[in-house]
Amino acid sequence: MVKSMTGFGRATSEEGSNHIFSLEIKSVNHRYLDLNIRMPKSMISLEERIRKIVNERLNRGKVDIFINYKNYGQSDTIAKINTTLADSYVKCLEELQGRYNLKDDFSVSLVARFPDVITLEEKEENLEELWGDIFPLLNKSLSTIIAMREVEGNKLAEDIISKCSEIEQWIKIIEEKSMSVVEAYRQKLQERIKDLLGNVEVDENRLATEIAIFADKATIDEEITRLYSHLKQMRDTLKLNEPVGRKLDFIVQEMNRETNTIASKSTDLQITNIVINIKNMIEKIREQIQNIE
Incomplete structure (x- = not known):
C-alpha cells in the first residue's frame, strides 16, 4: 500500500494518574528518515527505545516527536544544602566582623541567600514506570499517523x-x-x-x-x-x-x-x-x- 510522508498523530494519558503525558508526532516529506525527539531531560535515556520503535514503523520522512509531561504526585525537585560552602560563607563573615568590629547580624536568611548555598535538584524518576506510560501513547500516535499516511x-x-x-x-x-x-x-x-x-x-x-x-x-x-x-x-x-x-x-x-x-x-x-x-x-x-x- 502506498503511503505518503505527511501525517499527524496525538495521544494523551488519562486524567487521574500521577503522571500525565501528551505525545504528538508530525511528519513531512524527506529523502530519508530524519527523526527529532523533544522530551524532558529526565527522560533522555528513553530516547533510544523511542527511536527503535519509530524506525520499525516508519521508513522515510522528517519526523518530529514532542513529549510533554506533568507530575501531579510528589514533587520532582528537592532542595539541598551545600554545608561546606555555607561554612565558608560564615567563616568569611566572622572574619569581617572581627577585622572591622562590625555588629553581629548573622541570620539564617542571610546565609541562605548566598549563591549555591541552597540548590534545587530534580529527583530521579522511575524510568520503567514512565516507559510504561509512554509506550502505549507512542504506539497509538504512530498508528494514527500511519493511517493518515495511507489515506x-x-x-x-x-x-x-x-x-x-x-x-x-x-x-x-x-x-x-x-x-x-x-x-x-x-x-x-x-x-x-x-x-x-x-x-x-x-x-x-x-x-x-x-x-x-x-x-x-x-x-x-x-x-x-x-x-x-x-x-x-x-x-x-x-x-x-x-x-x-x-x-x-x-x-x-x-x-x-x-x-x-x-x-x-x-x-x-x-x-x-x-x-x-x-x-x-x-x-x-x-x-x-x-x-x-
Missing part, C-alpha cells in the same frame, strides 16, 4: 495512475504520427529537389540512402517501447506493499530521459508539442512522488 498515499496513487493514462494516450498519438514522418520527409525532399533542379534526373539510389539515414536518426520505436514499459512498471510498483518512493523516483527519471530523446529526434511540430505535454505531466508526477514513502 493520502491512496489519493496520490490514484492521481499518478490517472496521469499515467493521459501520458499513455499521448504516446499512442506519437506512435501513430511517427509512422508517417519518414514518408513526409521523403515527399518534402523530393519536392525541394524538384524545385532546385527542375527536370534534371535524380539518382534514386542516392535519394533512398538519404531517406534511410534520416529514418535511422528519426526512428523513436525503442523510446516509445521503453515509455510503455516504464508506465507499466509504475503501475505495478504502486501496487506493492512496501516503501516505493525511491523506486518511483527512478522510474520517473527514466521516463524523462526517453521523452527528451524523442524530443531531440522529432522533426514534426505535432510530436514536439505532445512531448511538451508529456514532460509537463511527468514533472507533476515527480512532484507527487516526492511525498511518497
Whole structure:
C-alpha cells in the first residue's frame, strides 16, 4: 500500500494518574528518515527505545516527536544544602566582623541567600514506570499517523495512475504520427529537389540512402517501447506493499530521459508539442512522488 510522508498523530494519558503525558508526532516529506525527539531531560535515556520503535514503523520522512509531561504526585525537585560552602560563607563573615568590629547580624536568611548555598535538584524518576506510560501513547500516535499516511498515499496513487493514462494516450498519438514522418520527409525532399533542379534526373539510389539515414536518426520505436514499459512498471510498483518512493523516483527519471530523446529526434511540430505535454505531466508526477514513502 502506498503511503505518503505527511501525517499527524496525538495521544494523551488519562486524567487521574500521577503522571500525565501528551505525545504528538508530525511528519513531512524527506529523502530519508530524519527523526527529532523533544522530551524532558529526565527522560533522555528513553530516547533510544523511542527511536527503535519509530524506525520499525516508519521508513522515510522528517519526523518530529514532542513529549510533554506533568507530575501531579510528589514533587520532582528537592532542595539541598551545600554545608561546606555555607561554612565558608560564615567563616568569611566572622572574619569581617572581627577585622572591622562590625555588629553581629548573622541570620539564617542571610546565609541562605548566598549563591549555591541552597540548590534545587530534580529527583530521579522511575524510568520503567514512565516507559510504561509512554509506550502505549507512542504506539497509538504512530498508528494514527500511519493511517493518515495511507489515506493520502491512496489519493496520490490514484492521481499518478490517472496521469499515467493521459501520458499513455499521448504516446499512442506519437506512435501513430511517427509512422508517417519518414514518408513526409521523403515527399518534402523530393519536392525541394524538384524545385532546385527542375527536370534534371535524380539518382534514386542516392535519394533512398538519404531517406534511410534520416529514418535511422528519426526512428523513436525503442523510446516509445521503453515509455510503455516504464508506465507499466509504475503501475505495478504502486501496487506493492512496501516503501516505493525511491523506486518511483527512478522510474520517473527514466521516463524523462526517453521523452527528451524523442524530443531531440522529432522533426514534426505535432510530436514536439505532445512531448511538451508529456514532460509537463511527468514533472507533476515527480512532484507527487516526492511525498511518497
